[in-house]
Amino acid sequence: MEYLIQTENLKFKYSKNKTVLNNMSINVPKGSIYGFLGPNGAGKSTTMRLLTGIIPDDDNAISLFGKPIQEQLPYAFEKIGALVESPALYLHLTGYDNLKYIATLRNIELSKIEEVLELVDLTHAKKNKVKQYSLGMKQRLAIAMALLSDPELLFLDEPVNGLDPNGIVEIRKLLVKLNKEKGVTIFVSSHLLGEIEKMCTHVGIISKGILKYEGTMEMLSKKFNKCKIQVTLDDASTWVEKFTNKYDNVKQEDSQKITLNLNNVSEVPEFTRQIIQDGASVYELKIIEGLEEWFMNLTEN
Known part of the structure; x- marks a missing residue:
């Protein structure tokens, strides 16, 4: 080159x-x-x-x-x-x-x-x-x-x-x-x-x-092969501890929003099914990725 x-x-x-x-x-x-x-x-x-x-x-x-x-x-x-x-x-x-x-x-x-x-x-x-x-x-x-x-x-x-x-x-x-x-x-x-x-x-x-x-x-x-998601649900504080025991990098953003990492995007359907089965009222779930997320990860760490 x-x-x-x-x-x-x-x-x-x-x-x-x-x-x-x-x-x-x-x-x-x-x-x-x-x-x-x-x-x-x-x-x-x-x-x-x-x-x-x-x-x-x-x-x-x-x-x-x-x-x-x-x-x-x-x-x-x-x-x-x-x-x-x-x-x-x-x-x-x-x-x-x-x-x-x-x-x-x-x-x-x-x-x-x-x-x-x-x-x-x-x-x-x-x-x-x-x-x-x-x-x-x-x-x-x-x-x-x-x-x-x-x-x-x-x-x-x-x-x-x-x-x-x-x-x-x-x-x-x-x-x-x-x-x-x-x-x-x-x-x-x-x-x-x-x-x-x-x-x-x-x-x-x-x-x-x-x-x-x-x-x-x-x-x-490809460097960031983890899948970061944001889930919006009722009373995020009650779910943070449950998620922390099972998932990586769990953070409560506000009273309804939590972000966490899954191993890859293919785990999203099972994650969604499981938390609904456990009683969560889910309003929104979105995948967070792109240059801004990667940039923050590199420069903050």
């Missing part, structure tokens, strides 16, 4: 007593959408800054496109687009002129501007001043800037931060389109687990500077 990003025992400290990244080795396959996840303060933004050269990699632990990043600067960035911090937009200029400014600085043909405007669905607003843009439009314009050079690799740090639900969906659809139609490899940091689950092919989960998991979404689901 070809990897566009690799780190080997990447370390970083802001001070002698504050380790941010601890021997982190990540591998991002070419053609993937790689979701980089972690709680606040886990080291996501620091990693992004190291990968994009904003913070120097003094240990030479980072490789991009199969070569150490230090050997490629600044030329590697001809193949990279990045939106790492808040987009630097000129609010008094039009969307088109913001892109023209970047294209001129980077010696990119101006004909490329119309192409990226179409790609991010901003052609209709290209003559409007950016101060009139919504937050989602500004975010799409910033992504258009990153796409001007036809990058093979796109870095995005919290690209949907602060957007409303419609804006979030627009950005997700755009990223999936870029990946499928243009073949762009995307490394995206986010705390919105539901969006990552919908669009990413691979994930890396970091906690306190340590990589807790890396691989495909399918591999992650």
Whole structure:
């Protein structure tokens, strides 16, 4: 498998007593959408800054496109687009002129501007001043800037931060389109687990500077082969002790809800039949699984 990003025992400290990244080795396959996840303060933004050269990699632990990043600067960035911090937009200029400014600085043909405007669905607003843009439009314009050079690799740090639900969906659809139609490899940091689950092919989960998991979404689901369920019934407190004697990880969530683990999903019908036979009045039973549950398990433990 070809990897566009690799780190080997990447370390970083802001001070002698504050380790941010601890021997982190990540591998991002070419053609993937790689979701980089972690709680606040886990080291996501620091990693992004190291990968994009904003913070120097003094240990030479980072490789991009199969070569150490230090050997490629600044030329590697001809193949990279990045939106790492808040987009630097000129609010008094039009969307088109913001892109023209970047294209001129980077010696990119101006004909490329119309192409990226179409790609991010901003052609209709290209003559409007950016101060009139919504937050989602500004975010799409910033992504258009990153796409001007036809990058093979796109870095995005919290690209949907602060957007409303419609804006979030627009950005997700755009990223999936870029990946499928243009073949762009995307490394995206986010705390919105539901969006990552919908669009990413691979994930890396970091906690306190340590990589807790890396691989495909399918591999992650297989890692947690227990079946977690939530059952809603009358007077949960009377059932907690009974369940604790028979099942794993039993927790009372409120006066009516209990969560617990079964060995696998095939045990759900028998579990339901048994507790009803024992006299439980069951209002709801649902299986709890997915990225949010797996993420919490990895980062809390």
